[in-house]
Amino acid sequence: MHTKDLNLDQLLEHAFALRNQAGIKYTSFENLIKASEIFNEALKRYDQIYNTYKDIPIHNDLIKINREHIRYEKYNCLFIYYHRIHKYEKSLANFQLANNHINNTLHYINLLEPSIKDNIREDFLYDKNRWTYYSLQLSSQYYFVMGDFEKCKNNLTASLDNYKKSINEQLVLLETVKIYLPYLEPHYERLVLANYEMVISNYAIVKSISLGSIDKSSKLYGTILIETVTELWNAYVHTINSIYIFPEIEQNIVVAENQLTKINNLLSKNKNLWPQFIAKMKQDDAFIENLKSIDMKNYKRALNNGGHIQMKKYIISGIFTLISISIIFALLATVSNLLTPLQFFLMSGVGIVLIVITSAIQLKISGQIKEENFMKLIQISLDKYFKDLKSIIKYFKK
Structure with a gap:
């Protein structure tokens, strides 16, 4: 069915469905473009309604609020879309527009709230709380994208700083979502917790990269490699946690598989360092089991060597x-x-x-x-x- 055959409510319902599907299924990111186009079509409908009822102040004020909200939705879809295809400058430009429009939405709501009649106050406050949460969520997403952008430019210190800010924002969001959960879909709490785990995972990945590559002949090779693998394993653990919490995001499974492959390649090429790995990670049962799965004979040999070192x-x-x-x-x-x-x-x-x-x-x-x-x-x-x-x-x- 063509979008012109849909009324405004149907149009928005279709756009939100596409947005939500893309939010969970990473490979459906093209739906974000489709959603932004439908939101744009909805804006044209709102303009027509606005012009039709321009002599009714309260009606026009409500239309103004909804228009700002839909503009936020349009640019937020583009913000996420460009992030996923690694066009960070375009992503950040659309973040700025999305952020402006969600703030304008809340500004107009606060101005209008005192004059809202009782028969629509409940719905009005429902939207206000929901959009307030969106504003907080957007801030956390910004720092995450900045972390990715700086990593892409190899500015590792700046990347770590931004991921750290995103972690702090996610911690605030974990508490905030409990307050706003009555105004959100039930899965939002799990989603925030899963995103928190993935931000920590990305932070650990950049820490492993920041340790840098080092020649095998260097005296520090073993020490740095052990720290690198430790950080990669930390990233892998947090990615697995995210999958357990919110398995609907299929992309995280791919991320975890890639992380484990990289870890196992490093471990396989440096079996002489396994005694040190065992000594450092002996409390981590999953890591020890992973070593055994790579090479049980070498694990036993390393365990004995580790015992001699400890003795x-x-x-x-x-x-x-x-x-x-x-x-x-x-x-x-x-x-x-x-x-x-x-x-x-x-x-x-x-x-x-x-x-x-x-x-x-x-x-x-x-x-x-x-x-x-x-x-x-x-x-x-x-x-x-x-x-x-x-x-x-x-x-x-x-």
């Missing part, structure tokens, strides 16, 4: 601790005859604290204690020593 760490840290304790007790034995009882007790307290600290350092080196717990153990040791110090001094003053 060396234990031996070195153990020797360090024993030497430290021996030195401390030797010093205490040497000075015991030269000190008063109080001084000897103070020295002993210091020695005990030092033993605890060296033991904590051993645990830290061997990876058996986390950074925050390491600091807590040191703090507890010092607190305990200084807490008991006053009572010891009082005892010897008696």
